[in-house]
Amino acid sequence: MAERLYREIGESIKQEIAKSTMKIGDKLPTERVYAELFGVSRTLVREAFIMLEIEELIEVRKGSGSYLKNSLASLQPIIQVSDVGPFELLQARQEIESSIAACAAPVITKQDLQKLQDILDIESAELEVVENANNADRDFHLSIAQATQNTVLLDTATRLWDMRDGNPMWKKLHARIQDTSYHDQWLDDHKKxxxxxxxxxxxxxxxxxxxxxENVKQTLFKLSDTEAPDFDGYLFAQPHG
Structure with missing residues (x-):
């Protein structure tokens, strides 16, 4: 299996730290600096930072940035190559689940539509309970896949959600986010x-x-930004025409 790109960037950041005079407690360069240095997107650097945070090389301080927490020599890497970066996974879901929705539309039944409405009712009632809202979110997406009447598409969608749930990269990303008002936007998206x-x-x-x-990607990137005042907003491609 090929190594995840964010791991390659993470290792490159470690090399830059090793070459520098940084000491524990010093602030790292911004994500933008590393993105320009390596010629990659800020989403890829964000994933690399999350990896380094899980490995406890760096400490993230909301609104301030990332700081060197431990020496390279003391690290015990715990991220496995099977852990997919959250923004890489979202890109895959965007392409696959949009096609699944298109496949479901011509064959969806009244029972399927009622089930989706019931899920949205639950989601609306439980917006303040993050875990329940996330469960309803998964149910909504997988119910659309089930409505295609194609077990391969359902298995594919389920696999994507399984890769998300329990993934330490996802957990660390969401640990950075205190504002859960985005659930209102996602509920509105589901209704559409x-x-x-x-x-x-x-x-x-x-x-x-x-x-x-697309809204999910934008929102999670913005809300997980550790240097929010520097956030430059326009990060992803627009929908296909």
């Missing part, structure tokens, strides 16, 4: 997807799901 499914509009369902996961 359901509207298109009710219309049996395949392309509309595709676009609505694509935009939903």
């Amino acid at each position: 997807v359901l509207v298109q499914l009710r219309k049996r509009n395949a392309e509309g369902a595709r676009q609505a799901m694509w935009q939903h996961l």
Whole structure:
């Protein structure tokens, strides 16, 4: 299995630290600096920083930045190559789940539509309970995959969600986020997807799901930024035309 790209960037950051005169407690250069140095996206650097945070090489301070917490010599790496970076996974979900929504639209049944509405009702009632809201989120997406009547698509979507749930990279990303008001936006996105499914509009369902996961990417990146005043906002491509 090829090594995750964020791991390669993380190792490169370690090499830069080793070459520097940094001491424990010193502040690391910003994500933007490393992105420009290595010629990669800030999302990839963000994932590398999360890896280094889990390894306890760095300490992240919200609104301030990242600081060297331990020496390189003392590290005991614990990230495995099977751990997918959260933004890499979101990109894959965006492409696959938007196609799944398009496949579901022409064949979705009244029972499927009622099930999705029931899930949204639960999601709306439990927005303040993060764990329950996340469960409803998963149920909504997998129920759309089930509505395709294609077990391969359902298995694929389930695998993507299993890769998300319990992943230490995801847990560390969400640990940075205190503001959960984004759940309101995601509920509104889900409603827009359901509207298109009710219309049996395949392309509309595709676009609505694509935009939903685009909003998820944007929101998680912004809210997990440790140097929020420097956040430059425009980070991802726009939906396909």
